[in-house]
């Protein structure tokens with residue numbers, strides 16, 4: 004295929020040879036004659052083909068590479084169909100789709116498809132377009148998704164993508180209109196997902212395995228689900244046999260949906276209390292020894308690198324309060340989904356929280372995002388969800 008060519012500097016091509024998908028502007032010897040969003044070819048300093056990617060003249064990351072293997076690839080409808088089919092095949096192989104019909108079908112760089120997130124909610128796809136390049140191939144993506152059997156596509160582009168990437172796609176249905184509140188199941192439990200007004204694409208699909216693990220620790224336990232959103236962990240704890248669940252979130256609509264999800268699964272008989280409140284206040288005011296199990300799944304406190312110190316204090320505060328107040332022999336599921344706080348730093352923060360609470364704390368599980376949010380081994384930046392399960396003496 005004859006495409007505009009970007010040539011790398013000889014001393015800056017190693018990371019691309021190692022399949023890191025981003026080309027930074029400082030690594031470029033010759034820029035291609037191309038517009039932002041165009042598909043370009045990336046060559047090494049000697050003119051050898053290295054890959055194909057999406058160009059962006061305005062960004063520090065001038066190219067995001069999506070093809071490293073096939074120089075002869077013709078990047079057309081059939082190409083994108085194959086790439087999406089491969090992503091779907093992976094999920095079909097690894098997930099039990101008879102019990103789970105909501106999952107991430109495309110996880111951007113994690114699937115070597117930068118600029119694109121596609122989440123499946125039964126027969127509806129919620130699509131996030133994060134790069135001009137994927138905006139340009141939107142028709143191919145939509146055709147491919149329909150060919151895979153998904154009936155409805157809802158476009159939900161992040162505000163930041165509109166500002167930073169210049170994406171100009173309106174939020175809404177692409178083609179045939181579906182239903183904005185979709186009923187799904189995850190590991191056999193039922194949830195309603197508001198794809199239009201809910202957070203992210205509607206549901207925090209990345210926590211599926213961790214919610215399932217909570218079932219093992221909930222039998223005959225009193226459980227607090229802090230930052231509960233629509234109650235994924237709450238429903239799982241009840242299914243695991245919790246004696247009671249308290250769910251807290253600052254969003255009133257999320258808490259109301261949490262209640263509806265509990266009723267849907269347990270016919271309104273569940274020992275459940277849902278509260279719209281700030282979890283920092285709730286944890287501060289909560290009496291000691293009330294809960295055997297506490298889940299802490301806050302939003303990303305560190306959206307930028309410069310927010311890390313303040314975010315670290317936030318994570319430390321909630322963890323310290325939970326460790327101080329949990330019943331002896333209690334279990335804490337604690338998470339951070341901030342990209343800018345890595346596994347080592349997160350563990351240090353929880354270490355500091357334990358030390359300040361002056362209790363013996365042991366790590367019994369180390370958790371991450373679900374298998375449908377794979378981490379491309381060449382792109383470690385894709386690892387964002389970190390979790391620890393703590394046993395507090």
Ligand SMILES: C[S@@+](CC[C@H](N)C(=O)[O-])C[C@H]1O[C@@H](n2cnc3c(N)ncnc32)[C@H](O)[C@@H]1O
Nearest residue numbers: 207230231232235252253254281282300301302
């Ligand atoms: C990562 S989501 C939790 C996802 C949830 N664990 C699940 O499995 O669906 C974070 C939640 O924290 C809530 N939130 C943000 N700030 C909060 C605060 N200060 N107090 C309580 N909830 C807060 C958001 O409304 C959001 O629902």
